Amino acid sequence: MPYELYYWPTIQGRGEFVRLALEEAGADYVDVARQPKGTAAMARLMGSAERPPFAPPFLKDGETIVGQTAAILLYLGARHGLAPKDPEGGLWTHQIQLTIGDFVTEAHDTHHPVGADLYYEDQKEEALRRSEEFRGSRIPKFLNWFETILTRNPEGGHLVGRALTYADLSLFQVIEGLTYAFPKATRRTLKGAPHVAALHDAVAERPRIKAYLASPRRIPFNEEGIFRRYPELDG
Protein backbone atom coordinates (compact mmCIF):
# COMPACT_ATOMS: atom_id res chain seq x y z
CA MET A 1 0.00 0.00 0.00
CA PRO A 2 1.45 3.39 -0.93
CA TYR A 3 2.18 6.02 1.68
CA GLU A 4 -0.31 8.86 1.79
CA LEU A 5 1.23 12.31 2.18
CA TYR A 6 -1.09 15.09 3.28
CA TYR A 7 0.01 18.66 2.65
CA TRP A 8 -1.20 21.87 1.06
CA PRO A 9 -1.39 21.27 -2.68
CA THR A 10 -0.05 24.56 -4.07
CA ILE A 11 3.21 25.06 -2.16
CA GLN A 12 6.46 23.28 -1.40
CA GLY A 13 6.36 24.36 2.24
CA ARG A 14 7.23 21.90 4.96
CA GLY A 15 5.78 19.06 2.91
CA GLU A 16 8.69 19.38 0.51
CA PHE A 17 11.11 17.92 3.06
CA VAL A 18 8.96 14.80 3.13
CA ARG A 19 8.53 14.72 -0.65
CA LEU A 20 12.30 14.81 -1.15
CA ALA A 21 12.80 11.87 1.22
CA LEU A 22 10.06 9.84 -0.46
CA GLU A 23 11.47 10.62 -3.91
CA GLU A 24 15.07 9.78 -2.98
CA ALA A 25 13.84 6.52 -1.42
CA GLY A 26 11.91 5.66 -4.56
CA ALA A 27 8.93 5.06 -2.28
CA ASP A 28 5.43 4.58 -3.58
CA TYR A 29 3.29 7.50 -2.35
CA VAL A 30 0.20 9.52 -3.11
CA ASP A 31 0.26 13.29 -2.58
CA VAL A 32 -3.34 13.17 -1.41
CA ALA A 33 -4.31 16.85 -1.31
CA ARG A 34 -3.23 17.25 -4.93
CA GLN A 35 -5.84 14.70 -5.99
CA PRO A 36 -9.51 15.62 -6.60
CA LYS A 37 -11.26 16.30 -3.26
CA GLY A 38 -7.91 15.78 -1.56
CA THR A 39 -7.93 18.81 0.72
CA ALA A 40 -11.35 17.80 2.02
CA ALA A 41 -9.96 14.36 2.83
CA MET A 42 -7.07 16.06 4.65
CA ALA A 43 -9.41 18.18 6.77
CA ARG A 44 -11.59 15.16 7.53
CA LEU A 45 -8.67 13.13 8.81
CA MET A 46 -7.45 15.96 11.03
CA GLY A 47 -10.95 16.37 12.41
CA SER A 48 -11.57 12.74 13.24
CA ALA A 49 -8.30 10.93 13.98
CA GLU A 50 -7.81 9.65 17.52
CA ARG A 51 -4.31 11.10 17.27
CA PRO A 52 -4.90 14.17 15.10
CA PRO A 53 -1.89 16.07 13.75
CA PHE A 54 -1.80 19.75 14.72
CA ALA A 55 -1.13 20.76 11.12
CA PRO A 56 0.00 19.38 7.76
CA PRO A 57 2.24 17.80 6.67
CA PHE A 58 1.37 14.38 7.94
CA LEU A 59 1.94 10.91 6.59
CA LYS A 60 -0.40 7.96 6.66
CA ASP A 61 1.15 4.52 6.51
CA GLY A 62 -1.65 2.00 6.82
CA GLU A 63 -3.30 2.84 10.14
CA THR A 64 -0.36 4.87 11.42
CA ILE A 65 -0.55 8.66 11.13
CA VAL A 66 2.61 10.68 11.75
CA GLY A 67 2.62 14.47 11.91
CA GLN A 68 5.43 17.01 12.38
CA THR A 69 7.99 17.14 9.57
CA ALA A 70 10.93 15.99 11.66
CA ALA A 71 8.96 13.08 13.14
CA ILE A 72 7.88 11.98 9.66
CA LEU A 73 11.50 11.99 8.52
CA LEU A 74 12.56 10.07 11.63
CA TYR A 75 9.96 7.48 10.68
CA LEU A 76 10.88 7.33 6.99
CA GLY A 77 14.62 7.56 7.54
CA ALA A 78 14.71 4.34 9.53
CA ARG A 79 12.60 2.50 6.95
CA HIS A 80 14.43 3.58 3.80
CA GLY A 81 18.09 3.78 4.72
CA LEU A 82 18.05 7.56 4.90
CA ALA A 83 19.55 7.61 8.40
CA PRO A 84 22.32 5.67 10.13
CA LYS A 85 21.26 2.43 11.78
CA ASP A 86 23.13 3.08 15.04
CA PRO A 87 20.90 4.88 17.58
CA GLU A 88 23.44 7.62 18.24
CA GLY A 89 23.83 8.44 14.54
CA GLY A 90 20.08 8.34 14.11
CA LEU A 91 19.55 10.79 16.95
CA TRP A 92 22.25 13.12 15.63
CA THR A 93 20.59 13.13 12.21
CA HIS A 94 17.29 13.95 13.88
CA GLN A 95 18.93 16.71 15.90
CA ILE A 96 20.23 18.31 12.71
CA GLN A 97 16.76 18.04 11.18
CA LEU A 98 15.20 19.76 14.20
CA THR A 99 17.68 22.60 13.83
CA ILE A 100 16.82 22.87 10.14
CA GLY A 101 13.19 23.05 11.23
CA ASP A 102 13.99 25.99 13.52
CA PHE A 103 15.77 27.70 10.63
CA VAL A 104 12.77 27.16 8.35
CA THR A 105 10.44 28.70 10.93
CA GLU A 106 12.68 31.75 11.10
CA ALA A 107 12.75 31.98 7.30
CA HIS A 108 8.96 31.91 7.28
CA ASP A 109 8.74 34.58 9.95
CA THR A 110 10.73 37.06 7.86
CA HIS A 111 7.54 37.74 5.90
CA HIS A 112 5.16 36.98 8.79
CA PRO A 113 6.76 38.43 11.92
CA VAL A 114 3.45 39.51 13.43
CA GLY A 115 1.48 36.37 12.69
CA ALA A 116 0.53 33.79 10.11
CA ASP A 117 -3.11 34.83 10.10
CA LEU A 118 -2.35 38.29 8.65
CA TYR A 119 -1.31 39.14 5.09
CA TYR A 120 2.28 40.06 4.33
CA GLU A 121 1.05 43.47 3.17
CA ASP A 122 -0.27 44.12 6.68
CA GLN A 123 3.09 43.48 8.35
CA LYS A 124 5.53 44.80 5.79
CA GLU A 125 7.28 47.25 8.11
CA GLU A 126 7.91 44.52 10.67
CA ALA A 127 9.02 42.16 7.89
CA LEU A 128 11.67 44.62 6.73
CA ARG A 129 13.18 44.78 10.21
CA ARG A 130 13.04 41.04 10.82
CA SER A 131 14.59 40.27 7.42
CA GLU A 132 17.50 42.57 8.12
CA GLU A 133 18.23 40.59 11.27
CA PHE A 134 17.70 37.29 9.45
CA ARG A 135 20.08 38.17 6.61
CA GLY A 136 22.74 39.75 8.76
CA SER A 137 22.76 37.43 11.72
CA ARG A 138 20.68 34.27 11.37
CA ILE A 139 21.58 33.02 7.87
CA PRO A 140 25.29 33.31 8.69
CA LYS A 141 24.86 31.63 12.08
CA PHE A 142 22.96 28.63 10.72
CA LEU A 143 25.09 28.17 7.58
CA ASN A 144 28.22 28.42 9.68
CA TRP A 145 26.92 25.64 11.92
CA PHE A 146 26.22 23.37 8.94
CA GLU A 147 29.67 24.16 7.56
CA THR A 148 31.23 23.26 10.90
CA ILE A 149 29.39 19.94 11.04
CA LEU A 150 30.46 19.07 7.50
CA THR A 151 34.10 19.86 8.20
CA ARG A 152 34.08 17.96 11.51
CA ASN A 153 32.48 14.83 10.05
CA PRO A 154 35.46 12.49 9.78
CA GLU A 155 33.79 10.60 6.92
CA GLY A 156 33.34 13.78 4.89
CA GLY A 157 30.89 14.92 2.23
CA HIS A 158 27.67 14.45 4.19
CA LEU A 159 26.27 15.87 7.40
CA VAL A 160 26.29 12.47 9.11
CA GLY A 161 28.55 9.52 8.44
CA ARG A 162 29.52 8.47 4.94
CA ALA A 163 26.12 8.14 3.28
CA LEU A 164 23.26 10.43 2.36
CA THR A 165 20.64 11.06 5.06
CA TYR A 166 17.34 12.93 5.05
CA ALA A 167 19.20 15.79 6.78
CA ASP A 168 21.31 16.26 3.63
CA LEU A 169 18.14 16.39 1.54
CA SER A 170 16.64 18.94 3.92
CA LEU A 171 19.71 21.13 3.87
CA PHE A 172 19.58 21.04 0.07
CA GLN A 173 15.98 22.25 0.23
CA VAL A 174 16.83 25.06 2.65
CA ILE A 175 19.58 26.31 0.34
CA GLU A 176 17.17 26.11 -2.60
CA GLY A 177 14.63 28.14 -0.67
CA LEU A 178 17.08 30.73 0.63
CA THR A 179 18.52 31.18 -2.85
CA TYR A 180 15.02 31.82 -4.14
CA ALA A 181 13.95 34.18 -1.36
CA PHE A 182 17.19 35.97 -0.53
CA PRO A 183 19.42 35.49 -3.60
CA LYS A 184 21.86 38.28 -2.78
CA ALA A 185 22.30 37.50 0.92
CA THR A 186 22.50 33.77 0.34
CA ARG A 187 25.08 33.95 -2.45
CA ARG A 188 27.21 36.21 -0.27
CA THR A 189 26.99 33.95 2.79
CA LEU A 190 27.54 30.71 0.87
CA LYS A 191 30.98 31.97 -0.18
CA GLY A 192 32.04 31.32 3.41
CA ALA A 193 30.38 27.89 3.50
CA PRO A 194 31.88 25.96 0.55
CA HIS A 195 31.06 22.51 1.99
CA VAL A 196 27.40 23.48 2.29
CA ALA A 197 27.38 24.71 -1.30
CA ALA A 198 29.06 21.51 -2.51
CA LEU A 199 26.59 19.30 -0.66
CA HIS A 200 23.69 21.24 -2.16
CA ASP A 201 25.08 20.76 -5.66
CA ALA A 202 25.74 17.05 -5.10
CA VAL A 203 22.18 16.43 -3.91
CA ALA A 204 20.79 18.23 -6.97
CA GLU A 205 22.70 15.78 -9.19
CA ARG A 206 21.40 12.59 -7.57
CA PRO A 207 19.44 10.79 -10.29
CA ARG A 208 16.12 10.50 -8.44
CA ILE A 209 16.28 14.05 -7.09
CA LYS A 210 17.23 15.40 -10.50
CA ALA A 211 14.32 13.58 -12.13
CA TYR A 212 11.96 14.80 -9.41
CA LEU A 213 13.04 18.44 -9.71
CA ALA A 214 12.39 18.31 -13.47
CA SER A 215 8.98 16.68 -13.04
CA PRO A 216 5.55 18.29 -12.53
CA ARG A 217 5.55 16.78 -9.05
CA ARG A 218 7.93 19.57 -7.98
CA ILE A 219 5.79 22.63 -7.31
CA PRO A 220 7.65 25.82 -8.26
CA PHE A 221 8.49 28.28 -5.47
CA ASN A 222 5.85 30.96 -5.13
CA GLU A 223 4.69 33.73 -2.81
CA GLU A 224 2.33 31.55 -0.79
CA GLY A 225 4.99 29.25 0.60
CA ILE A 226 7.66 29.51 3.27
CA PHE A 227 10.36 30.91 1.00
CA ARG A 228 9.03 33.97 -0.83
CA ARG A 229 10.81 36.33 -3.17
CA TYR A 230 10.04 39.81 -1.95
CA PRO A 231 13.03 41.76 -3.30
CA GLU A 232 12.63 44.44 -0.63
CA LEU A 233 13.43 41.83 2.04
CA ASP A 234 16.74 40.90 0.40
CA GLY A 235 18.24 44.29 1.27
Next chain:
Amino acid sequence: MPYELYYWPTIQGRGEFVRLALEEAGADYVDVARQPKGTAAMARLMGSAERPPFAPPFLKDGETIVGQTAAILLYLGARHGLAPKDPEGGLWTHQIQLTIGDFVTEAHDTHHPVGADLYYEDQKEEALRRSEEFRGSRIPKFLNWFETILTRNPEGGHLVGRALTYADLSLFQVIEGLTYAFPKATRRTLKGAPHVAALHDAVAERPRIKAYLASPRRIPFNEEGIFRRYPELDG
Protein backbone atom coordinates in the same frame (compact mmCIF):
# COMPACT_ATOMS: atom_id res chain seq x y z
CA MET B 1 27.82 8.64 36.13
CA PRO B 2 25.31 11.48 36.40
CA TYR B 3 23.84 13.13 33.36
CA GLU B 4 25.23 16.55 32.58
CA LEU B 5 22.65 19.13 31.55
CA TYR B 6 23.95 22.24 29.82
CA TYR B 7 21.71 25.29 29.76
CA TRP B 8 21.71 28.99 30.61
CA PRO B 9 21.95 29.24 34.38
CA THR B 10 19.55 32.10 35.12
CA ILE B 11 16.38 31.10 33.27
CA GLN B 12 13.95 28.21 32.99
CA GLY B 13 13.82 28.52 29.22
CA ARG B 14 13.89 25.40 27.08
CA GLY B 15 16.15 23.70 29.62
CA GLU B 16 13.21 23.50 32.00
CA PHE B 17 11.50 20.84 29.89
CA VAL B 18 14.57 18.66 30.38
CA ARG B 19 14.88 19.50 34.09
CA LEU B 20 11.28 18.43 34.68
CA ALA B 21 11.85 15.08 32.99
CA LEU B 22 15.06 14.46 34.94
CA GLU B 23 13.36 15.41 38.21
CA GLU B 24 10.28 13.25 37.60
CA ALA B 25 12.56 10.35 36.68
CA GLY B 26 14.57 10.82 39.88
CA ALA B 27 17.65 10.79 37.65
CA ASP B 28 21.07 11.79 38.89
CA TYR B 29 22.16 14.94 37.02
CA VAL B 30 24.37 17.99 37.25
CA ASP B 31 23.08 21.34 35.96
CA VAL B 32 26.54 22.18 34.71
CA ALA B 33 26.23 25.87 33.82
CA ARG B 34 24.96 26.62 37.32
CA GLN B 35 28.23 25.36 38.79
CA PRO B 36 31.36 27.56 39.07
CA LYS B 37 32.89 28.07 35.61
CA GLY B 38 29.97 26.13 34.17
CA THR B 39 29.05 28.48 31.32
CA ALA B 40 32.68 28.42 30.14
CA ALA B 41 32.52 24.63 30.09
CA MET B 42 29.32 24.85 28.08
CA ALA B 43 30.89 27.16 25.49
CA ARG B 44 33.97 24.95 25.28
CA LEU B 45 31.93 21.85 24.55
CA MET B 46 29.92 23.60 21.84
CA GLY B 47 33.13 24.86 20.28
CA SER B 48 34.97 21.56 20.19
CA ALA B 49 32.50 18.65 19.94
CA GLU B 50 32.60 16.57 16.78
CA ARG B 51 28.82 16.80 16.84
CA PRO B 52 28.25 20.27 18.31
CA PRO B 53 24.74 21.28 19.36
CA PHE B 54 23.48 24.44 17.66
CA ALA B 55 22.38 25.89 21.00
CA PRO B 56 21.66 24.93 24.62
CA PRO B 57 20.02 22.95 26.07
CA PHE B 58 22.03 19.83 25.49
CA LEU B 59 22.59 16.70 27.53
CA LYS B 60 25.80 14.75 27.99
CA ASP B 61 25.47 11.10 28.90
CA GLY B 62 28.97 9.65 28.99
CA GLU B 63 30.34 10.31 25.52
CA THR B 64 26.94 10.95 23.96
CA ILE B 65 25.85 14.55 23.46
CA VAL B 66 22.23 15.22 22.55
CA GLY B 67 20.97 18.68 21.63
CA GLN B 68 17.49 20.00 20.77
CA THR B 69 14.93 19.82 23.58
CA ALA B 70 12.62 17.36 21.87
CA ALA B 71 15.50 15.04 20.94
CA ILE B 72 16.76 15.09 24.54
CA LEU B 73 13.31 14.13 25.77
CA LEU B 74 13.05 11.38 23.16
CA TYR B 75 16.33 10.04 24.52
CA LEU B 76 15.40 10.35 28.21
CA GLY B 77 11.81 9.21 27.75
CA ALA B 78 12.86 5.81 26.45
CA ARG B 79 15.38 5.35 29.29
CA HIS B 80 13.18 6.38 32.20
CA GLY B 81 9.70 5.14 31.41
CA LEU B 82 8.48 8.60 30.43
CA ALA B 83 7.19 7.44 27.05
CA PRO B 84 5.27 4.37 25.86
CA LYS B 85 7.43 1.43 24.85
CA ASP B 86 5.56 0.73 21.63
CA PRO B 87 7.12 2.60 18.69
CA GLU B 88 3.86 4.16 17.57
CA GLY B 89 3.09 5.53 21.04
CA GLY B 90 6.64 6.78 21.35
CA LEU B 91 6.42 8.63 18.05
CA TRP B 92 3.05 10.14 18.97
CA THR B 93 4.50 11.40 22.26
CA HIS B 94 7.38 12.92 20.34
CA GLN B 95 5.00 14.50 17.85
CA ILE B 96 3.11 16.20 20.70
CA GLN B 97 6.43 17.41 22.13
CA LEU B 98 7.42 18.90 18.77
CA THR B 99 4.13 20.76 18.63
CA ILE B 100 4.73 22.03 22.17
CA GLY B 101 8.12 23.21 20.93
CA ASP B 102 6.47 25.17 18.13
CA PHE B 103 4.12 26.74 20.65
CA VAL B 104 7.04 27.71 22.90
CA THR B 105 8.81 29.38 19.97
CA GLU B 106 5.69 31.41 19.27
CA ALA B 107 5.42 32.37 22.94
CA HIS B 108 9.02 33.59 22.83
CA ASP B 109 8.43 35.55 19.67
CA THR B 110 5.64 37.59 21.28
CA HIS B 111 8.35 39.69 22.93
CA HIS B 112 10.95 39.19 20.19
CA PRO B 113 9.06 39.35 16.90
CA VAL B 114 11.88 41.14 15.08
CA GLY B 115 14.75 39.05 16.35
CA ALA B 116 16.43 37.53 19.38
CA ASP B 117 19.51 39.72 19.04
CA LEU B 118 17.58 42.94 19.77
CA TYR B 119 16.20 44.09 23.12
CA TYR B 120 12.49 43.89 23.82
CA GLU B 121 12.45 47.67 24.21
CA ASP B 122 13.61 48.00 20.60
CA GLN B 123 10.72 45.95 19.21
CA LYS B 124 7.89 46.88 21.54
CA GLU B 125 5.51 48.07 18.83
CA GLU B 126 5.92 44.85 16.92
CA ALA B 127 5.55 42.87 20.14
CA LEU B 128 2.20 44.48 20.88
CA ARG B 129 0.86 43.41 17.50
CA ARG B 130 2.24 39.89 17.67
CA SER B 131 0.93 39.36 21.19
CA GLU B 132 -2.55 40.36 20.17
CA GLU B 133 -2.48 37.67 17.50
CA PHE B 134 -0.93 35.17 19.93
CA ARG B 135 -3.57 35.75 22.62
CA GLY B 136 -6.53 35.90 20.28
CA SER B 137 -5.66 33.15 17.85
CA ARG B 138 -2.67 31.00 18.78
CA ILE B 139 -3.22 30.26 22.49
CA PRO B 140 -6.80 29.12 21.76
CA LYS B 141 -5.70 27.04 18.78
CA PHE B 142 -2.97 25.18 20.64
CA LEU B 143 -4.92 24.68 23.88
CA ASN B 144 -7.88 23.44 21.90
CA TRP B 145 -5.64 20.87 20.23
CA PHE B 146 -4.33 19.61 23.57
CA GLU B 147 -7.89 19.48 24.89
CA THR B 148 -8.95 17.44 21.85
CA ILE B 149 -6.11 14.98 22.33
CA LEU B 150 -6.95 14.54 26.01
CA THR B 151 -10.61 13.92 25.30
CA ARG B 152 -9.85 11.51 22.44
CA ASN B 153 -7.35 9.46 24.45
CA PRO B 154 -9.39 6.36 25.29
CA GLU B 155 -7.27 5.74 28.42
CA GLY B 156 -7.99 9.25 29.72
CA GLY B 157 -6.16 11.64 32.01
CA HIS B 158 -2.90 11.88 30.09
CA LEU B 159 -1.93 13.02 26.60
CA VAL B 160 -0.76 9.52 25.62
CA GLY B 161 -1.92 6.18 26.95
CA ARG B 162 -2.62 5.61 30.62
CA ALA B 163 0.63 6.77 32.21
CA LEU B 164 2.54 10.02 32.55
CA THR B 165 4.89 10.93 29.68
CA TYR B 166 7.37 13.76 29.19
CA ALA B 167 4.72 15.42 26.98
CA ASP B 168 2.48 15.78 30.05
CA LEU B 169 5.34 17.39 31.95
CA SER B 170 6.00 19.75 29.04
CA LEU B 171 2.36 20.74 28.74
CA PHE B 172 2.38 21.49 32.49
CA GLN B 173 5.38 23.77 31.96
CA VAL B 174 3.74 25.58 29.04
CA ILE B 175 0.64 26.28 31.15
CA GLU B 176 2.88 27.51 33.98
CA GLY B 177 4.66 29.83 31.58
CA LEU B 178 1.54 31.13 29.87
CA THR B 179 -0.09 31.77 33.24
CA TYR B 180 2.95 33.79 34.24
CA ALA B 181 3.27 35.74 31.00
CA PHE B 182 -0.36 36.15 29.94
CA PRO B 183 -2.41 35.60 33.13
CA LYS B 184 -5.60 37.18 31.84
CA ALA B 185 -5.63 35.56 28.41
CA THR B 186 -4.59 32.17 29.74
CA ARG B 187 -7.18 32.06 32.53
CA ARG B 188 -9.85 32.99 30.01
CA THR B 189 -8.80 30.36 27.47
CA LEU B 190 -8.30 27.58 30.03
CA LYS B 191 -12.00 27.79 30.92
CA GLY B 192 -12.65 26.14 27.57
CA ALA B 193 -9.96 23.50 28.13
CA PRO B 194 -10.83 21.82 31.44
CA HIS B 195 -8.86 18.63 30.72
CA VAL B 196 -5.72 20.68 30.09
CA ALA B 197 -6.23 22.55 33.36
CA ALA B 198 -6.79 19.30 35.25
CA LEU B 199 -3.66 17.70 33.80
CA HIS B 200 -1.63 20.78 34.77
CA ASP B 201 -2.91 20.57 38.35
CA ALA B 202 -2.28 16.83 38.58
CA VAL B 203 1.33 17.20 37.42
CA ALA B 204 1.93 19.93 40.00
CA GLU B 205 0.88 17.50 42.72
CA ARG B 206 3.19 14.66 41.75
CA PRO B 207 5.57 14.20 44.70
CA ARG B 208 8.85 14.66 42.83
CA ILE B 209 7.56 17.60 40.80
CA LYS B 210 6.09 19.23 43.90
CA ALA B 211 9.39 18.86 45.74
CA TYR B 212 11.30 20.22 42.76
CA LEU B 213 9.06 23.25 42.35
CA ALA B 214 9.59 24.12 46.03
CA SER B 215 13.37 23.68 45.80
CA PRO B 216 16.06 26.21 44.87
CA ARG B 217 16.70 24.11 41.76
CA ARG B 218 13.57 25.64 40.23
CA ILE B 219 14.58 29.06 38.90
CA PRO B 220 11.72 31.56 39.22
CA PHE B 221 10.23 32.97 36.03
CA ASN B 222 11.83 36.28 35.07
CA GLU B 223 12.07 38.72 32.19
CA GLU B 224 15.10 37.09 30.57
CA GLY B 225 13.40 33.80 29.76
CA ILE B 226 10.90 32.61 27.20
CA PHE B 227 7.80 33.46 29.23
CA ARG B 228 7.98 37.10 30.36
CA ARG B 229 5.43 39.13 32.22
CA TYR B 230 5.04 42.36 30.28
CA PRO B 231 1.52 43.43 31.32
CA GLU B 232 1.09 45.49 28.14
CA LEU B 233 1.30 42.28 26.09
CA ASP B 234 -1.55 40.63 28.00
CA GLY B 235 -4.06 43.08 26.50
